[in-house]
Amino acid sequence: MVRDKKIKNAFKRSDEHRKAKREKEQAKLARRMEIKKAEKNKENGAALKAERLAKNIPRTLDNSRQFDATSYLTADPATMRDLEEKAARASRMINGEEPEEDDEESDDEDEDEDEIEEMPEAGPSKQRTAQADDEEEEGDEDEEVDEEEQEQEQQQEILPEQPMPPPKILITTSASPCKLTYNFCDDLKNVFPGGEFFKRPRGRGYEIGRVARWAGKRGYGALIVVNEDHKAPNAITLINLPAGPTAYFKLSSVIPSAQIYGHARPSPHSPELILNNFTTLLGHSVGRLFGSLFPPQPQFRGRQVVTLHNQRDFLFFRRHRYMFTSPTSAKLQEIGPRFTLKLRWLRKGLPSVTAPDGRAPAGENDDEEDVDLSSDEEGVDEAELAEREKKDEDEAMAEMGMPDKQKKQPKDTGIKVPGLAETGEYEWKWKPKMEVSRRTFFL
């Protein structure tokens, strides 16, 4: 047969092309009209439509996500579970099929617990982590962390518990911030029921590592440092105290409540928490980090909900007032600030305090936070600083009702703060070359 030859006459060729195109489009339109007519049919229209929708699922980035298999933190949770099962089966085979299933499962649980609890080691809500491990072990189909919330809430409803005070959170900024940052910090203070804001002075003695350890000893649950650049807040360092992990997020699209049209006024009730779409282990740890900032038992009377929704590694923070208008609809009115976070790195331990020339500060002891220097000029300042710190500690002790002698020993609260120079390694760090593949997400 003769192949379709190209028509040499340009006019004729374009005419034919136009005609063919129109015919094709008409045919497509006719097809679609038929389908529409068939679906309007009362008998089985809905079924047909459902079938069609089920068959044609559009491919989205979230559908076709590829997990980053380089580390267990960001790996696909399904494959992790498979590996666990395989390991369990293998160990069962090796152990000669004795009825040791409980042990195996507990071993796996322990492994899992180690892997997970390593990260947010210390933090006010240890109940949460235990709950989470159980949930994961059961192999939940749901990939949302809020299941744990429900269970925990139910448990707490059943047991008559005394209401725990909300975890104290210290909010501060980088040195010399501008007005926008101050406003943002004020908003943040309202978001967290235990939030307290302090200005951060420039100079030695106020490095993040020092502030974190000081706050840890004072019983704060977390430290939030809002970093500022070009007259606007651009990053948040979230440090879980006393010895918890440090997370650094890039902050973007900050919209204060005043700019939201029709925003609601916040009330001092502790909010409910919704942590959406955290799938990988890294995602879970970040979600729990965030969850530990809020009191574990929300006050439902306040009808406030704080959402941290993870979509393609962007964490969207929202705060709403809700109302159930019917069993099938709820209405939301937005309160408070709206911002987006993106995790840049996650580190174990607290940030270290080392002089930039690499010298570690002498005195790993908790009380001695002075940096020992050789030069004479700094000696005077050091002594003053040390005196000031000791005075502060004395005052604090007096307030807490403890005698000065016990200063040297660890406090009765049992808060153990790591030494000044101890720095944790990076659990996970974002690098620009990770960004190239559009379908790989880490949280």
Added chain:
Amino acid sequence: MQSDDIIWTVINHQFCSYKVKTSTQNFCRNEYNLTGFCTRQSCPLANSRYATVREKDGVLYLYMKTIERAHTPANMWERIKLSNNYVKALEQIDKELIYWPNFITHKCKQRITKITQYLIKMRRLSLTAQPKKVGIKKKLERREATRERKALAAAHLEKNIEKELLERLRSKAYGDQPLNVNEDVWRQVLDLDRKGKEKEVELDMEDDESLLDSDEEREEEEEYEGGEREYVEDTDDESVGDLEDYSGSEFDEFDSEEEGSEGQEFPSDLEVSGEDEDDEEEGGEEQPKAKKPPTNGSGGLAGTKRKQPPQGSSTKKGARRPKVDVEYEMETEPLSREMLKNW
């Protein structure tokens, strides 16, 4: 033969590669220059006897040049390390540059002072934690901004939050007597639950029975439900009675809900009302009551579509308010024939 004057005339009037001319000053870029200006006294090229103080890696050195070595450029500058102690360094200068012109010794001492001062400042600064500076990468910033926008669009935040809250409500996560739900709504939830359980029980019972019987019963049930269930297009007719309670934006949300509820798992509002009627309970009364905003002090809730100020609400409310058409008649005298003629 070294002649400073000739060198100076050439340098000053013709060309010197170290000279930097500004509107007010002439600077000298030569590293050995004592003051930094291009003047006759401080030009290292035009003075065969010259001295400077320079610092390298925090150590001060005195450089001296004499006419005896003018013909050996490689060994022209003699370098003497100065003591770290400021006072001792000054004494060293005095000793080395004894009998030298005052200008040079004075300027050297001034340089020593300035250098030690800035070295101290540098050391003190390096001890404080300086913020780490990271470059802005435009392409990365742009890429991340776009991806954030797309992710936000894909997130359907409010829908997801609403879904999550409703799931918590229906799964009884709030306990038996929740504080955050209206009584009527909670009763509806419980009723739905009960009905769901009843249906499950019935279905189970059907499975146990024989196929023939179950077929008949199923047909009956289907007919029964089909008879009651009607798909109505909009809720406009239904909610006309309760107009005063709504703000315009709430109304928007209802419309969007009706469209969206078809794809959701739980039954739409219409089915709920239908079933209520089946059960011969308060029937339609439940619905409007539930839709009224509760008096918990959270009045004026805006709906989901609340980005713009409520211009829409005023127009919508106007459309729904009872309208009275008023015609104004102007009564005039009927035109007589004479008036017509004289128009």
